[in-house]
Amino acid sequence: MHTNEHGPYGDREEAVLHYEPQYKFLKCRVNGVPVAKMVDMRASLTDFLRNDFSLTSVKKGCEVGECGACAVLIDGVEFNSCIYLAIWAEGKDIWTTEGLSLRDGSLSIIQEAFVDEAAVQCGFCTPGFIVGATEIISRKKYYTIDELRKELSNHMCRCTGYENILIAVQKANNIANGFELEADHKVNRINKDNIKDYI
Numbered sequence: 001m002h003t004n005e006h007g008p009y010g011d012r013e014e015a016v017l018h019y020e021p022q023y024k025f026l027k028c029r030v031n032g033v034p035v036a037k038m039v040d041m042r043a044s045l046t047d048f049l050r051n052d053f054s055l056t057s058v059k060k061g062c063e064v065g066e067c068g069a070c071a072v073l074i075d076g077v078e079f080n081s082c083i084y085l086a087i088w089a090e091g092k093d094i095w096t097t098e099g100l101s102l103r104d105g106s107l108s109i110i111q112e113a114f115v116d117e118a119a120v121q122c123g124f125c126t127p128g129f130i131v132g133a134t135e136i137i138s139r140k141k142y143y144t145i146d147e148l149r150k151e152l153s154n155h156m157c158r159c160t161g162y163e164n165i166l167i168a169v170q171k172a173n174n175i176a177n178g179f180e181l182e183a184d185h186k187v188n189r190i191n192k193d194n195i196k197d198y199i
Helices: 045-053 109-116 126-138 145-151 163-176
Strands: 023-030 033-040 071-074 077-080 093-095
Touching: 023 045, 033 045, 071 126, 077 126, 109 126, 109 163, 126 145, 126 163, 145 163
Parallel strands: 023 093
Antiparallel strands: 023 033, 071 077, 071 093
16 A cells, blocks of 8 residues: 655655855956956856946846847957856956946947947947947958848847947948048948848
């Protein structure tokens, strides 16, 4: 005859789970400043930058590396910091949107272009776009609107429809790299003939 002495309903000893955090001493540069800090080995770079340095431009969006809201530059290359462990940043040079402004506090050329072209609405995705655009500009290569659409396809915006963002990035890239003078600035504006679904 069946009893409750065994199986899933039987009495059992109380199991106590014990987690012992593991830490590592991390040395890197954040926005040009050398830093050294103990970090949890499981912490993401997003958490490290937000919690330890209050760099809130690094947004927590999807947390699976798809929306681009947490983008940072690591040794000049854009990465989604939510899927990048903080300990992997050992010896690296990390830049967030806070560090992209000029030394006198004025906006960088890409930040200024976002303002000029009204390329923001709620602003949640904007820091990630600016970081991505900064890497694009550093390549010193001309991009059409269609090419920029592909380059920025790893960023998600739920508000703007992307048009002004693409125009702002093209404007900043053209002016920064001398493809056109600011006074003569013209862009390949999206029209009814070439509009596409950006998502």
